[in-house]
Amino acid sequence: MFIREIESFIEEDLGYDDVSCTIVPDRPAEAIIFTKEDCTVAGIDEAVSIFYYFGIQAETDFKDGDQLKKGDIIFRLKGGAVSILRAERISLNFLGHLSGIATLTRKCMDIARKHSETVRVACTRKTTPGIRKFEKLAVAAGGGDTHRFNLSDAVMIKDNHVKLMGIEAAIKEARKTSFTRKIEVEVESAEDAVFAAELGADIIMLDNMQPDGVKETISILNGKGLRESVLIEASGGISLENLEAYAKTGVDVISMGLLIHRSRWIDVSLEIVRPES
Incomplete structure (x- = not known):
């Protein structure tokens, strides 16, 4: 994912005055991203690009095309609390949308x-x-x-x-x-x-x-x-x-x-x- 693309997605989501994430103390935090249903995962690389932009350390055992079960942890994250919250919706949107496409495609295949x-x-x-x-x-x-x-x-x-x-x-x-x-x-x-x-x-x-x-x-x-x-x-x-x-x-x-x-x-x-x- 190009930086200009990431920044356009961030601009769309954060707007000109992020009053939602900035109320949180910006201290180190950890988070997980997990699936609530079985799926074929996609969007791993896109999510990693977003985390990297925000300076978030992201670890995963999966790659696009892997079969996940409900409850599987896709990412373990470490970074600033504000950065994690800002990256949350953009990364989840890509993972949810692209995994949906991959899952339906796998079913058809x-x-x-x-x-x-x-x-x-x-x-x-x-x-x-x-x-x-x-x-x-x-x-x-x-x-x-x-x-x-x-x-x-x-x-x-x-x-x-x-x-x-x-x-x-x-x-x-x-x-x-x-x-x-x-x-x-x-x-x-x-x-x-x-x-x-x-x-x-x-x-x-x-x-x-x-x-x-x-x-x-x-x-x-x-x-x-x-x-x-x-x-x-x-x-x-x-x-x-x-x-x-x-x-x-x-x-x-x-x-x-x-x-x-x-x-x-x-x-x-x-x-x-x-x-x-």
Whole structure:
């Protein structure tokens, strides 16, 4: 985490006149941070960055992606009382939010892995402005795939691109960008999937296609000798309830916006354990 990022979070939380923490005598103190429920933890590095900024000594036995049980102590802290209180909410917000994402991702990965040893469960760009990279790293901590971090990572030709210029012209323009970038094309029919594959797309996204339609499209690509030349991604309307059906289709990637925007925060807490006189 960059110092400028930490300072922006601190500015948001402390404001211009911290009248809450400064009423406390600023003496050495110790604290613990613990989880109140089972989870896949994430946000360890972000919390450490915040503690370091405030001059707090932080010890942990865990790393992102570890499985925690209710009551596990994530951090043991030593530092000034005021600093610990100022770091409390910011660090807990990151740990709670990111652990929630990692926990939901792990649940989805477990479902998918029952039916495919190779399928990837990926997030999307449906993220919280300003903290996308942290949310996507939390997906990785849960065993998922981060997909694109931003529009520069790969060329994705979506439905609106196609409406504006057509699949063929869009792929032609995409090829003019760097040779290092993959080209992904979003389609809604088997016919367009075949067309995009024949034009040399690297990834075909089957958007809002039901599992039976996904299977049929893959079968058609197989029949035309095109399946091995492309990655197949299923996206749109995929939930915990129908994830199993998509995992059985033979796709390479299942992308789910809900990994981030529908994750539930994990309940973590900070407790002063031994204020020193």
